[in-house]
Ligand SMILES: Nc1nc2c(ncn2[C@@H]2O[C@H](COP(=O)(O)OP(=O)(O)OP(=O)(O)O)[C@@H](O)[C@H]2O)c(=O)[nH]1
Ligand SMILES: [Mg+2]
Ligand SMILES: [Zn+2]
């Protein structure tokens with residue numbers, strides 16, 4: 353059921369374009385349900401279901417003897433195939449796409465707001481916001497001056513590649529820009545769902561336990577960078593920064609770490625340098 | 641619980657391959673480091689397979705041990721847990737197994 357218009361579609365996600373106010377649904381099969389809402393709310397549903405069938409067709413030569421049929425298929429094949437498509441889409445446009453993952457409330461949206469304001473006129477940024485409910489975060493991004501779409505996953509606890517694809521259609525990011533994908537606050541399953549990003553960035557705030565990297569190793573292993581946020585609060589807490597950094601490195605020796613405060617701006621310059629370097633990498637990797 | 645969505649993928653892939661034939665057994669390969677719990681899959685499978693050609697089928701799960709090669713000394717390392725170090729002390733390990741999430745085979749009922 354759609355929280356925006358109240359219409360029930362049996363869908364798994366809703367995508368809201370903050371620029372136009374329009375929204376679409378994605379059904380359980382990953383197809384976009386296009387949905388034109390008149391302002392007088394006469395429901396003028398235009399269900400365009402493009403049925404794409406399995407990319408890998410199985411040669412299941414089952415004869416009728418209670419036969420065992422070899423399948424050899426990846427369980428995540430649909431998502432992985434769409435993620436590859438997204439990745440190629442980004443690459444061809446020299447776009448840097450980042451998948452931001454963390455527990456709820458670590459400061460993802462606040463970091464993005466400040467980044468958008470600080471990089472205004474230098475780097476075009478647009479944002480795909482994932483939350484179970486509300487368009488609050490996408491509205492905050494829009495208020496900071498960047499285009500955004502909100503994806504509401506309902507009961508879903510992570511973004512999937514098809515949702516990002518629909519989000520991109522609405523956002524139409526320009527060549528050479530940065531697409532920030534703020535995943536649903538969750539340190540478990542976003543690690544399983546490739547969105548087509550160039551890198552995952554894990555955000556951890558000092559109000560959480562320093563042993564988070566040990567407790568959620570999958571997420572920290574899958575990330576290229578860890579942002580340790582809210583360091584302005586350190587004087588008031590017992591958070592052991594040294595131990596935290598050691599745990600992160602223990603889980604992933606290659607992870608880069610930047611300590612920052614989205615509130616005071618301390619350390620944000622290092623994050624912008626990292627973004628610059630990654631953007632350059634996105635350009636260098638395009639079409640290869 | 642992400643195992644629910646994963647189970648839906650399994651049921652949809654197998655049901656499509658089985659066409660309308662009844663499925664007796666499905667064999668999966670799940671890596672021990674994959675963050676997917678076999679018990680949870682078993683539970684979800686009963687729920688998700690209801691009303692499909694997989695209803696009542698046995699779910700067989702083969703767990704795959706985690707293995708890696710040490711990037712520093714080249715040794716083979718068994719990964720009993722996701723965070724492990726090589727005997728040489730290095731943690732820079734190249735994972736070679738343990739993250740599998742595959743459907744190996746299905747057994748169809750005699751028509
Ligand atoms: N003191 C301090 N507070 C911060 C900082 N960054 C974010 N916050 C606060 O932390 C709270 C959560 O911030 P958000 O940016 O909404 O966090 P989020 O990760 O986007 O949250 P979800 O999208 O709900 O998962 C807000 O009250 C922010 O003001 C920081 O650097 N220092
Ligand atoms: Mg947020
Ligand atoms: Zn999830």
Ligand SMILES: [Zn+2]
Nearest residue numbers: 710713726728
């Ligand atoms: Zn070694």
